[in-house]
Amino acid sequence: MPTGKSTPTNTPMGTTPPMLDYGFMRNAFAAAAIVALVAGPVGYFLVLRGQTFAGHALAHIGFTGATGAFLIGISPLWGLLGMTVAGGVAIGLMGERLAQRDVAIGLVLALALGFGLLFLHFVTSYATQATALLFGNVLAVDQATVWSLLALGVVALAALGVIARPLLFASLQPELAEAKGVSLRLMAVLFLAIVAFATAEAAQIVGVLLVFTLMVGPAAASLRLTRRVGPGVLLAAAFALAEAWGGLALAYETNWPTSFWITALSGLVYGASLLPAVLLETASARPKAAP
């Protein structure tokens, strides 16, 4: 696999794959690696906590932020991050009160996309920007964005490292954790703020509509295949990295959109992760676990 380190501008027959001759491809590989290494571990906890929908919701809200940023002339990454963090904190604070409100949540998400559309309406380069935001445009990531992604990624992973232990406790046994002095609300708010960072990052690669594919797909597959927390987190990151880089390589070969290939690989890996259980189930009738 390429490392993105070499600068083979005048060596067409160099040892690195020819796609890395292009600066935009090197940027894309670097950005994809950073995002995958954040999205995998964050996604692991997201799936473990059964909050995958929250990740999806944050991405939608982020769309409004990104298009609003266009409108006032700042980088869409910061608009996206601002809105996802605000949304994550709000969802975390509302906690269980949101659990039964699927209609309200759905309407808020639709409204967020609607506002995003309105903001885009006022931006001249409408169609390209909209497609890039919704479905990602990793090949357009420049070096400055790579550095921003790295900084955000380091913050997100460091924060996750600080709260990982009580977060795991609160995810596995919320009421026991509460009794032992863990604030469930604080955990929810801090974690969803981290998810917001990861969402803003992943949206740079695959767009707001497909954040699920990098954040939830690899983590869900890893949770199917691992029994330990540590290896599970690492495998989620490895899957995300393989899917993101594989998607880039396939996009380079086929000239099809990168985001398509990432979703395809993500779906493939998750599907394959289900196989062992399916085979086992058909091979022998397991004793059913009591509800």
Next chain:
Amino acid sequence: MIVLAFRDVEIALGGRTVLEGVNLAIGQGEFIGLLGGNGAGKTTLLRAALGLIPPRRGAIEVLGKAASRGNPAIGYMPQSRAVPANLRLSGHDFVAGVVDGARWGLPLLGSEGRREVDRVLELVAASALAHRPLAELSGGERQRLLLAQVLVGSPKLLLLDEPLMSLDPSHQAGVVELVASLQRSLGLTVLFSAHELNPLLGVMNRVLFVGNRQAALGTVDEVITEPVLSRLYGTRIEVVRLGGRIFVMAGAQDMARDTHGCGDHGHAHGQEHSHEHSHGDHAADA
């Protein structure tokens, strides 16, 4: 030595008084069965002892100190078991996630933490099944792992909220037996809440019965009587003993319908009426 004491405790949830004037003292090494109908306040009483619900009046003391959140002397098994049925995490990691779980940082266990996990798994005879994914365990096996989590940190007082819920009778007996043997070998004090009285009859020292905002603590012979239960259920209760088992029945259920169900008794009676419905439904299987 008094492990858990309630002194004139009144507890309200969302403006509704759940318990009032509750006085009780539970000594070291006692196995107490906590019984009562649905919504009678069993869980509320346990959560108050954990310091999660501050009493509106009175004092709650655990081992001589005011009840407060995060008390390491208490082991707690909550009623709602959050374990997703398809979770493929191993039982070992499910238990390990609890060790020092309130501390910040990465969830890495030191050698001390690993020893603690091994110790509690061994206590509940779950060492062999701990490497298997939770999704492949039976209800009884998962219950043992939940019990292992309770024992993390060597608590002195176990508050177990409905450990028998959704277990079939053969597994129920196993869980009761396991808790009782742990209680004896480790010198624990156990407050074991349950829907049914009979599974606990052989092992509990005393029974704590809650209902009608009150609580009665005493031996089975003192508490499971018609006058006491009639007071706690707010309706006439019959107690029938049959072959070493005790049946609690709401014989007055139909009479209650006649007196309160005519529709011209106003709001207070209407409320009481619905209470009696749930008591009646419950008492049939108590």
